[in-house]
Amino acid sequence: MISLKNQIILITGASSGIGNACAKIFAREGAKLILAARRLERLQQLANTLSKEFSVEIHLLQLDVRDRIAVEFAISNLPSAWSKIDILINNAGLSRGLDKLHEGDFQNWEEMIDTNIKGLLYLTRYVVPGMVSRGRGHIVNLGSIAGHQTYPGGNVYCATKAAVKAISEGLKQDLLGTPIRVTSVDPGMVETEFSDVRFHGDSERADKVYQGVTPLTPDDVADVIFFCVTRSPHVNINEVILMPVDQASATLVNRRT
Numbered sequence: 001m002i003s004l005k006n007q008i009i010l011i012t013g014a015s016s017g018i019g020n021a022c023a024k025i026f027a028r029e030g031a032k033l034i035l036a037a038r039r040l041e042r043l044q045q046l047a048n049t050l051s052k053e054f055s056v057e058i059h060l061l062q063l064d065v066r067d068r069i070a071v072e073f074a075i076s077n078l079p080s081a082w083s084k085i086d087i088l089i090n091n092a093g094l095s096r097g098l099d100k101l102h103e104g105d106f107q108n109w110e111e112m113i114d115t116n117i118k119g120l121l122y123l124t125r126y127v128v129p130g131m132v133s134r135g136r137g138h139i140v141n142l143g144s145i146a147g148h149q150t151y152p153g154g155n156v157y158c159a160t161k162a163a164v165k166a167i168s169e170g171l172k173q174d175l176l177g178t179p180i181r182v183t184s185v186d187p188g189m190v191e192t193e194f195s196d197v198r199f200h201g202d203s204e205r206a207d208k209v210y211q212g213v214t215p216l217t218p219d220d221v222a223d224v225i226f227f228c229v230t231r232s233p234h235v236n237i238n239e240v241i242l243m244p245v246d247q248a249s250a251t252l253v254n255r256r257t
């Protein structure tokens with residue numbers, strides 16, 4: 001197991017859910033954190049809590065990953081003490097709607113494609129060259145079981161996560177010959193703000209997603225990510241699929257109510 005002490009870890013989507021849980025677990029291990037998201041206030045609150053609890057160094061980036069120029073600016077203007085990123089957690093992502101494809105909403109599609117695919121690509125494209133030139137680094141992409149199995153109404157979201165799977169595999173191949181590692185962490189049902197966002201704030205509908213089941217928690221996923229990034233340097237965990245015991249596939253869920 002390798003130590004994360006003083007390693008610089010950039011987490012996108014750190015203002016909520018899995019990204020937030022990753023920030024906590026890495027702070028506990030003494031990493032230096034770059035936390036990115038659009039909601040700066042949330043990041044500030046998290047940074048205050050983590051600095052008090054773990055005396056950790058944190059750099060905040062208010063960033064919309066869909067904005068390529070903003071991503072380029074943010075990465076190329078990092079203060080020199082923060083510019084040598086060791087680990088990139090490409091976590092920012094969302095689903096929008098659960099409509100049939102032929103009735104789908106164009107804006108929902110664009111938001112998912114721009115965030116989950118293009119945003120992840122932009123971060124990767126601007127961060128990884130530094131890793132290559134320094135000869136060290138690890139990229140963790142948040143995929144999903146949705147990238148392995150398409151479910152009714154999941155169409156475009158599932159397509160974006162299938163793209164993440166292909167991008168992770170492609171990046172691993174393209175980095176062969178370097179010491180840089182690539183991992184895709186692909187969870188099933190995790191209780192976060194994900195369903196609230198999917199249903200545009202309809203929390204009653206969102207709550208039903210988790211009704212009668214024990215879903216994964218963001219900490220469960222962060223724990224797996226922590227495992228992946230702390231293996232011996234010659235070990236690459238390519239892909240992890242994890243789901244709650246109450247789930248057997250994208251559509252098979254054991255509900256007790």
Ligand SMILES: NC(=O)c1ccc[n+]([C@@H]2O[C@H](COP(=O)([O-])OP(=O)(O)OC[C@H]3O[C@@H](n4cnc5c(N)ncnc54)[C@H](OP(=O)(O)O)[C@@H]3O)[C@@H](O)[C@H]2O)c1
Pocket residue numbers: 012013014015016017018019036037038039040042063064065066091092093094095115119142143144145186187188189190191192193194195197218
């Ligand atoms: N929850 C699940 O069941 C589940 C299952 C499999 C995979 N995943 C994946 O896990 C990742 C994290 O999701 P979560 O469940 O933790 O959901 P969440 O609680 O809604 O968190 C999503 C995070 O992504 C950020 N984000 C969204 N759009 C962004 C943008 N344009 N620019 C920058 N940041 C953006 C949000 O921050 P701001 O809104 O502040 O920008 C937020 O911090 C996503 O990639 C999701 O697809 C989730």
